[in-house]
Amino acid sequence: xxxxxGLQLALSGLSVxxxxxxxxxxxxxxxxxxRVLNFAQGELVTLGAYxxxxxxxxxxxxxxxxxxxxxxxxxxxxxxxxxxxxPIIGAPEFTLVIATFAIGLIIRALIRIHWQDNNFFLxxxxxGPALAIGPLRVNxxxxxxxxxxxxxxxxxxxxxxxxxxxxxxxxxxxxxTGARLIGIRVGTVFGSxxxxxxxxxxxxxxxxxxxxxxxxxxxxxxxxALVAAVIGGFGSLGGAVFGGLMLxxxxxxxxxxxxxxxxxxxxFALLIAFLLVRPQGLWGTALVRV
Amino acid sequence: xxFHAALIAIPALLLLALPLLAGSYxxxxxxxxxxxxxxxxxxxxxxxxxxxxxxCHASLIAIGAYGTALLTTGWGVTYIVALPAGVLLTxxxxxxxxxxxxxxxxxxxxxxxxxxxxxxxxxxxxxPNFTGGVRGLKLPPPELAGWPLxxxxxxxxxxxxxxxxxxxxxxxxxxxYGRAFNAxxxxxxxxxxxxxxPGRTKLIAFCFAAAFAGLAGGLFTAVVGFIDxxxxxxxxxxxxxxxxxxxxLGSVLGSIxxxxxxxxxxxxxxxxxxxxxxxxxxxxxATLVLAPKGLVGLAGSLLSRVNGKGPVP
Amino acid sequence: xxxxxxxxxFVSFGGVAAVRGVSMQVEEGEIRGLIGPNGAGKTSLINxxxxxxxxxxxxIAFADQKITALAPNIIAARGIGxxxxxxELFREATVLDNVLAGLYRHHVYGIAAAIAGWGRARRxxxxxxGEAHSLLEAFDLAPLALVPVGDLPFGIQKRIDLARAxxxxxxxxxxxxxxxxxxxxxxxxxxxxxRDLAERRRITLLVVEHNMRVMMRLASRITVMHxxxxxxEGAPADIRNNRAVVEAYLGEDDEHA
Numbered sequence: 081x082x083x084x085x086g087l088q089l090a091l092s093g094l095s096v097x098x099x100x101x102x103x104x105x106x107x108x109x110x111x112x113x114x115r116v117l118n119f120a121q122g123e124l125v126t127l128g129a130y131x132x133x134x135x136x137x138x139x140x141x142x143x144x145x146x147x148x149x150x151x152x153x154x155x156x157x158x159x160x161x162x163x164x165x166x167p168i169i170g171a172p173e174f175t176l177v178i179a180t181f182a183i184g185l186i187i188r189a190l191i192r193i194h195w196q197d198n199n200f201f202l203x204x205x206x207x208g209p210a211l212a213i214g215p216l217r218v219n220x221x222x223x224x225x226x227x228x229x230x231x232x233x234x235x236x237x238x239x240x241x242x243x244x245x246x247x248x249x250x251x252x253x254x255x256x257t258g259a260r261l262i263g264i265r266v267g268t269v270f271g272s273x274x275x276x277x278x279x280x281x282x283x284x285x286x287x288x289x290x291x292x293x294x295x296x297x298x299x300x301x302x303x304x305a306l307v308a309a310v311i312g313g314f315g316s317l318g319g320a321v322f323g324g325l326m327l328x329x330x331x332x333x334x335x336x337x338x339x340x341x342x343x344x345x346x347x348f349a350l351l352i353a354f355l356l357v358r359p360q361g362l363w364g365t366a367l368v369r370v
Numbered sequence: 371x372x373f374h375a376a377l378i379a380i381p382a383l384l385l386l387a388l389p390l391l392a393g394s395y396x397x398x399x400x401x402x403x404x405x406x407x408x409x410x411x412x413x414x415x416x417x418x419x420x421x422x423x424x425x426c427h428a429s430l431i432a433i434g435a436y437g438t439a440l441l442t443t444g445w446g447v448t449y450i451v452a453l454p455a456g457v458l459l460t461x462x463x464x465x466x467x468x469x470x471x472x473x474x475x476x477x478x479x480x481x482x483x484x485x486x487x488x489x490x491x492x493x494x495x496x497x498p499n500f501t502g503g504v505r506g507l508k509l510p511p512p513e514l515a516g517w518p519l520x521x522x523x524x525x526x527x528x529x530x531x532x533x534x535x536x537x538x539x540x541x542x543x544x545x546x547y548g549r550a551f552n553a554x555x556x557x558x559x560x561x562x563x564x565x566x567x568p569g570r571t572k573l574i575a576f577c578f579a580a581a582f583a584g585l586a587g588g589l590f591t592a593v594v595g596f597i598d599x600x601x602x603x604x605x606x607x608x609x610x611x612x613x614x615x616x617x618x619l620g621s622v623l624g625s626i627x628x629x630x631x632x633x634x635x636x637x638x639x640x641x642x643x644x645x646x647x648x649x650x651x652x653x654x655x656a657t658l659v660l661a662p663k664g665l666v667g668l669a670g671s672l673l674s675r676v677n678g679k680g681p682v683p
Numbered sequence: 684x685x686x687x688x689x690x691x692x693f694v695s696f697g698g699v700a701a702v703r704g705v706s707m708q709v710e711e712g713e714i715r716g717l718i719g720p721n722g723a724g725k726t727s728l729i730n731x732x733x734x735x736x737x738x739x740x741x742x743i744a745f746a747d748q749k750i751t752a753l754a755p756n757i758i759a760a761r762g763i764g765x766x767x768x769x770x771e772l773f774r775e776a777t778v779l780d781n782v783l784a785g786l787y788r789h790h791v792y793g794i795a796a797a798i799a800g801w802g803r804a805r806r807x808x809x810x811x812x813g814e815a816h817s818l819l820e821a822f823d824l825a826p827l828a829l830v831p832v833g834d835l836p837f838g839i840q841k842r843i844d845l846a847r848a849x850x851x852x853x854x855x856x857x858x859x860x861x862x863x864x865x866x867x868x869x870x871x872x873x874x875x876x877x878r879d880l881a882e883r884r885r886i887t888l889l890v891v892e893h894n895m896r897v898m899m900r901l902a903s904r905i906t907v908m909h910x911x912x913x914x915x916e917g918a919p920a921d922i923r924n925n926r927a928v929v930e931a932y933l934g935e936d937d938e939h940a
Contacts, residue, residue: 117477167659173476174423175658178615181425181608182655189647303488306481314477344492351485355470359478541800545808546792549784556773559735562755563765564851565788574794 084215089332095222097328098229099284103305104312104320105236106280112253112315113273116165116176120184121281122299127187128153128282129294133200142205146286150279157278158271165274166267184299192296202289221291228287232280233321240317245272253315304331307347310354313364322362385529389522397525401593403633404532405586410613410625411539412582417611418619419548420575421555422471426483428606429490430580434460434587435597436494436501439509442591444500449512449519449592457584464580468573487604494599506598509591519592528589535585539622542578551575552620605647612654618666627665684747686711686887687732687763687855692741694727701727703911704741709855714881714888716902716919718895720931723908725891726768729857732889733765734758745855760788764853766844768860774833778843781832782818785850786811818846822876838869849884858890862897870894874901895932899923907931 111117132149168175206224210217240246252259252269260266308327312319335343413427438456441447470482494501512519519527542548550571553561558568617628636646661668685708694702702724709715719725730736734755743751750758773781790811796804819825822842862870874897881888892898899919907914909931922928
């Protein structure tokens with residue numbers, strides 16, 4: 081493998097890894113806040129893409145469509161949290177897991193009812209033929225994915241370190257009762273976490289759309305994001321990003337070196353390995369022995 | 371006691387007389403219900419009684435189906451032998467799932483089973499020579515000692531196997547193993563103090579779930595005659611979970627009730643998959659939030675309120 | 684030869700040493716009390732004996748066999764039972780079902796028999812139910828057999844916990860605060876019952892209890908722990924007059940000494 085191909089693959093791996101990272105973040109944030117893992121996150125990615133599709137079909141220019149989509153998605157996230165998650169917040173884990181799956185099932189089915197299984201195309205102003213950067217041929221969409229993720233990570237870091245809401249979310253994640261005692265409105269924190277997660281999901285959907293198109297199965301890659309979150313450790317945002325990027329790169333190299341079949345297996349081999357050896361991931365907090 | 375006897379006798383008589391009362395399509399529907407009942411009983415032992423989340427029950431059913439199918443078509447094994455062989459194969463694979471389950475619970479177990487589901491889907495696609503790949507696998511009708519099993523003959527066979535499965539499920543739940551399941555679900559520490567090994571108990575529970583799933587899969591090949599791998603995805607697993615949640619977790623009757631009522635849902639909606647998916651999702655969500663004990667639980671509370679006693683266990 | 688022997692047991696959590704080099708012997712047939720102020724390390728010690736917690740050092744032996752760091756269910760199978768401070772019953776199950784759960788160890792049949800439901804399984808189940816009923820009788824719980832335990836008063840739940848622990852037929856029974864939450868009359872009755880139990884069923888008892896008055900009446904020998912170590916050990920009368928023990932408890936709300 082020449083270094084040129086190696087670099088090409090790295091870029092490709094980083095770009096798909098970026099998407100995993102964004103979705104893994106969307107999984108980790110509500111988990112940290114409310115201890116609920118949202119198995120419907122994939123459907124929120126799909127939903128975001130379709131919202132973008134609808135807004136574009138109403139003639140909204142791209143620069144306006146993106147923030148509008150994120151906002152609408154955030155509202156959806158908030159609604160889901162208020163209506164379905166809030167009533168069951170103390171329930172046993174089984175209930176939480178299955179309830180989020182059920183929500184995802186409903187969202188996906190409603191999408192299929194309205195749009196069937198067609199694959200739609202969402203044009204993006206940056207999408208186009210591969211650019212020549214030095215010896216490499218780079219798909220501009222990849223650059224946008226990587227760049228957006230990098231910017232996102234910085235923004236989120238600022239949000240959690242500097243803003244009042246961000247700090248409140250961190251406090252509530254560490255100790256809910258304590259947070260309540262110092263006046264943090266935990267309900268607001270929960271709602272914000274889910275709104276943020278939905279917006280992140282929508283962002284991932286919009287980034288994916290120009291590359292793979294829009295169809296109801298778009299959210300299926302939440303499974304990969306779950307693997308990334310396990311690798312990084314639930315409850316570690318940095319871990320989620322690292323896990324996503326690492327998974328993207330490993331997958332891409334495995335595919336190039338060993339073929340498509342192995343590429344598919346790699347995420348699950350990693351999942352099983354981590355869950356058996358180090359379920360708390362690289363940066364998560366240690367679990368109590370069952 | 372009379373009431374209970376009537377409660378069992380009436381449906382039993384109806385089921386026995388079905389080929390005389392109904393057409394071949396209705397018989398087919400009832401066969402599908404019976405298959406789902408078998409699968410649901412197994413899942414309920416694992417999830418309802420032993421408290422282990424499994425998102426891959428549909429994959430286990432698929433393994434049972436493919437296993438039985440390959441033995442009959444590829445290796446010429448007669449159905450009556452291929453069926454238990456398929457069950458055995460599925461049980462072994464289900465046992466391997468219990469290994470990660472020993473140390474993990476709740477969320478992490480859910481993820482492992484999700485991973486298993488995905489791996490099985492990939493395997494089905496990657497070995498089209500065995501599995502027919504995404505196109506599916508078409509099967510000839512099964513034979514029982516040279517006689518083709520179809521129509522009424524097939525129906526009574528499925529009915530008989532289901533009846534045996536129901537008895538087995540009931541016996542297991544009432545046995546010391548059922549008690550061990552419930553103990554491990556409620557408190558691992560207490561279970562250990564009673565000399566119950568949580569690891570071994572989970573292994574047994576997973577094996578049962580897999581065995582029942584494998585049996586359901588084997589019956590599926592005979593009844594449907596075609597295996598479509600897309601029918602065994604996460605939605606299918608969720609459907610199985612809906613049966614036992616709505617029917618009642620931890621109860622054999624709950625498995626029967628849930629599977630019976632909800633199998634007919636897609637038929638009642640007379641439409642494509644999407645509508646029944648919405649219905650399943652909504653019913654599942656509503657039950658989890660509003661009536662977590664399921665229909666059997668609701669009936670129980672109702673009965674005890676009528677009788678003036680405390681809640682019935 | 685003692686039934687339970689601890690030798691230099693150390694248990695620590697995240698840098699804090701809860702048990703620091705405890706050595707003690709419990710003879711068969713004793714009723715041994717284990718007392719000490721809050722934070723003395725009693726619960727950690729009990730947990731290390733039952734295997735819930737792995738000691739960082741030292742050896743625990745039961746009936747001449749090492750049980751240090753074995754799995755809790757294996758230790759239970761060897762003959763160590765326990766009751767729980769907060770009872771920990773199976774709340775939605777009936778009293779009978781709770782006690783039946785304890786019979787898992789000694790009423791055994793295979794999976795095949797269980798599936799078939801007849802033959803050996805049926806016979807053993809009948810024996811088990813018979814045993815369960817006699818345990819319920821012994822604890823005055825028979826009329827409540829089919830009642831779900833969640834509705835029952837705390838004192839009765841404690842009896843059920845005890846009946847369930849006995850179903851395992853332990854040689855050594857660890858009781859974690861068996862009297863806490865009981866009224867004086869209930870406590871007195873419980874003391875009588877526990878002594879009776881130890882004698883008639885020949886079970887060695889190791890009782891962790893806060894209530895000094897009860898401990899004086901119940902125990903044949905008392906071990907006092909303080910800050911992870913053994914402070915004193917001896918007959919109840921000696922312990923009561925031991926200055927060091929009294930001082931250790933002086934910082935405590937000490938209405939029963």
